[in-house]
Amino acid sequence: MLPYPLLSASLVIMWLALNGFTLGHLILGCIVAVFASWGMASLRPAKPRLKKWYLLPKLVGIVLYDIVRSNIAVASIILGGHKRKFKSGFITVPLDVESPMALAVLAVVVTSTPGTAWLEYNSLNRTVLIHVLDLVDEAEWQTLIKGRYEALLMEIFE
Amino acid sequence: MNIMDHAVDLPVWAAILVSFFLVVGSGLTLIGTIGFSRLPSFYERIHAPTLGTSWGTGGIVMASMIFFTVLATRPVIHEILIGIFVTVTTPVTLMLLARAALHRDRAEGNPDVLAEVSPDEPKSGPALGE
Numbered sequence: 001m002l003p004y005p006l007l008s009a010s011l012v013i014m015w016l017a018l019n020g021f022t023l024g025h026l027i028l029g030c031i032v033a034v035f036a037s038w039g040m041a042s043l044r045p046a047k048p049r050l051k052k053w054y055l056l057p058k059l060v061g062i063v064l065y066d067i068v069r070s071n072i073a074v075a076s077i078i079l080g081g082h083k084r085k086f087k088s089g090f091i092t093v094p095l096d097v098e099s100p101m102a103l104a105v106l107a108v109v110v111t112s113t114p115g116t117a118w119l120e121y122n123s124l125n126r127t128v129l130i131h132v133l134d135l136v137d138e139a140e141w142q143t144l145i146k147g148r149y150e151a152l153l154m155e156i157f158e
Numbered sequence: 159m160n161i162m163d164h165a166v167d168l169p170v171w172a173a174i175l176v177s178f179f180l181v182v183g184s185g186l187t188l189i190g191t192i193g194f195s196r197l198p199s200f201y202e203r204i205h206a207p208t209l210g211t212s213w214g215t216g217g218i219v220m221a222s223m224i225f226f227t228v229l230a231t232r233p234v235i236h237e238i239l240i241g242i243f244v245t246v247t248t249p250v251t252l253m254l255l256a257r258a259a260l261h262r263d264r265a266e267g268n269p270d271v272l273a274e275v276s277p278d279e280p281k282s283g284p285a286l287g288e
Contacts, residue, residue, distance in 0.1 A: 017236040071186060071213045074205060078193035088202050111249040114208040117201070118249060119256045131256070133205040 003041040008033040055156050062148065063109050074114040077134060089135040090119075092127045093142050097150055102157040109149055116141075172228040176221045183217020190214060200259050204252060211248045215241055 002008050015029030050056075077086050097103055103121065110118040115133040122128070132141055168176070186209045193206030219237045226234040262268075 014239060017239065067212045067216075071209055074193070074209060075186060075189045078189050078196065078206060078209075088199075088205075090201075107249045107253070108246060111252055112208065112212050112245050114212055115205055117204050117208075117252060117256060119260060120253070129260075131201045131204070133202060 002034065002037060004037045004047075007040060008037045011036055050156060051158070052156050055152060059105075059149075059152050059156065062152070063113070066148075067113050070113050070115045074133060077115075086134040087136075088131065088133045089138075091130050091132055091135065091138045091141055093130060093145050094125075094127050095121075095146075095150060096126075097154055097158065098126070099157045102153040105157075106145075106149055106153055110145065168225070168228060172224060176225045179217045179221035179224065181217075183214050183219075183221060186210065186212075186217065187214035201256070204256060208248070211244050215244050 011033035012026070012029045015032060016025055019025045019029070080086075095103075095106075097106065107118045107121075110116050110130060117131045119129045119131055130141070130145070135141070190206045190209030193209070194203055197203045197206055219241045222237045223235060
């Protein structure tokens with residue numbers, strides 16, 4: 001009946017948030033959610049396993065804080081004008097995470113943080129190419145991504 | 159339209175909070191677009207719009223949620239969906255653009271890119287065609 005309970009629950013909540021919290025929309029939303037999760041099941045995606053889901057709020061908190069910090073950093077670089085004190089560059093970070101779900105979350109985190117852009121993941125040697133706007137020390141960025149995000153993601157997903 | 163007429167009923171603390179988030183959000187988006195036109199290279203330019211897609215969107219969404227929650231005296235939170243969808247979909251377009259640019263720069267042998275990517279190049283060489 002419900003191959004993806006979390007997906008179905010999210011769809012019902014989304015339906016209610018968009019249409020208003022009434023009994024009619026609860027029933028309609030449940031019907032939509034059931035059919036959508038059947039559709040999802042027929043695509044047969046790999047089922048993500050959330051091992052320690054209670055760590056997710058911690059990850060969200062860390063990421064939101066980092067996004068605020070890097071918003072300020074990037075805004076000051078842009079407004080800094082013509083005196084180019086910053087040097088941008090590419091870094092490669094070797095990754096230990098393998099789960100596609102964790103990689104997707106890491107890509108979202110790295111991309112939505114201004115100043116870092118996830119360019120391409122090489123699945124053969126398991127490295128990711130990241131472009132950093134204000135690159136001071138490559139090793140510092142590597143330890144930031146591996147220690148701050150990857151370790152937490154591995155705990156959550158693997 | 160109708161709800162805007164009631165905007166005068168907004169308490170001062172809420173008005174200050176809403177304006178603060180609105181100014182922060184739209185300001186960050188504006189700075190992002192300025193950076194988008196001013197930064198010199200493609201790889202630097204892709205960083206600028208992320209200001210708009212992160213706390214630029216976030217600030218405006220927060221302002222909207224506070225405004226309508228206070229006016230309707232019930233939690234209005236569906237704006238958060240905008241934030242979630244913008245955040246989740248940004249990497250898709252970014253990777254498309256960036257990988258196209260990387261592929262072109264590598265094919266053309268662009269010294270800027272190749273010089274910096276080169277430590278990785280011998281290893282990633284065979285993987286390019288994947």
